[in-house]
Amino acid sequence: GAGVSQSPSNKVTEKGKDVELRCDPISGHTALYWYRQSLGQGLEFLIYFQGNSAPDKSGLPSDRFSAERTGGSVSTLTIQRTQQEDSAVYLCASSSVQETQYFGPGTRLLVL
Amino acid sequence: GESVGLHLPTLSVQEGDNSIINCAYSNSASDYFIWYKQESGKGPQFIIDIRSNMDKRQGQRVTVLLNKTVKHLSLQIAATQPGDSAVYFCAERPGGGYNKLIFGAGTRLAVHP
Numbered sequence: 001g002a003g004v005s006q007s008p009s010n011k012v013t014e015k016g017k018d019v020e021l022r023c024d025p026i027s028g029h030t031a032l033y034w035y036r037q038s039l040g041q042g043l044e045f046l047i048y049f050q051g052n053s054a055p056d057k058s059g060l061p062s063d064r065f066s067a068e069r070t071g072g073s074v075s076t077l078t079i080q081r082t083q084q085e086d087s088a089v090y091l092c093a094s095s096s097v098q099e100t101q102y103f104g105p106g107t108r109l110l111v112l
Numbered sequence: 113g114e115s116v117g118l119h120l121p122t123l124s125v126q127e128g129d130n131s132i133i134n135c136a137y138s139n140s141a142s143d144y145f146i147w148y149k150q151e152s153g154k155g156p157q158f159i160i161d162i163r164s165n166m167d168k169r170q171g172q173r174v175t176v177l178l179n180k181t182v183k184h185l186s187l188q189i190a191a192t193q194p195g196d197s198a199v200y201f202c203a204e205r206p207g208g209g210y211n212k213l214i215f216g217a218g219t220r221l222a223v224h225p
Contacts, residue, residue, distance in 0.1 A: 042215035042217045044215075045212040048212055056210070056211075058212075091156070100158055101146075103156045104155050
């Protein structure tokens with residue numbers, strides 16, 4: 001079946017601009033996660049959505065980062081006033097409750 | 113604090129040999145552990161997982177071992193193939209209702225013919 005999809009696959013933006021990254025989870029998965037991976041590093045947790053519960057935002061690095069999940073499916077991660085240190089691969093994963101997280105291919109963000 | 117680390121940043125093996133990738137974790141309350149494989153330019157791919165009430169789990173050519181006494185996790189790959197070349201990440205779930213995963217920095221596995 002279809003896996004997690006993310007768009008765009010690559011995004012180049014200028015410092016100070018806002019960006020929106022999209023994630024389409026696996027159909028039927030109730031949990032959705034965003035992670036960030038800097039060059040040559042492991043993954044850093046950002047935010048987690050589970051059903052209609054309040055999201056776990058404990059990993060968001062600053063108030064410039066926000067995410068929403070509409071209709072319990074698609075999610076958008078928004079970064080406002082981008083900075084060069086925001087350059088990274090942003091990965092989305094989905095899962096059934098308490099089960100294995102499956103990742104999408106990621107969005108490679110470059111802030112010039 | 114919570115952390116997951118790896119003993120070796122790079123592992124080089126000959127094709128056909130067995131590979132062992134090690135990982136240390138610090139959170140004794142973690143209830144679930146998972147290994148991912150990441151090839152260049154791709155997202156992490158699930159390999160195998162294990163719950164804290166187990167000490168060994170086998171898959172196809174892969175085995176995960178969990179030693180809770182010393183907080184150590186390992187991934188064994190049998191008869192390593194060139195297609196196994198990638199970066200391998202271990203991750204732990206802290207438990208206590210938290211579903212986020214805490215990842216290590218990764219180990220690069222290089223398989224030579």
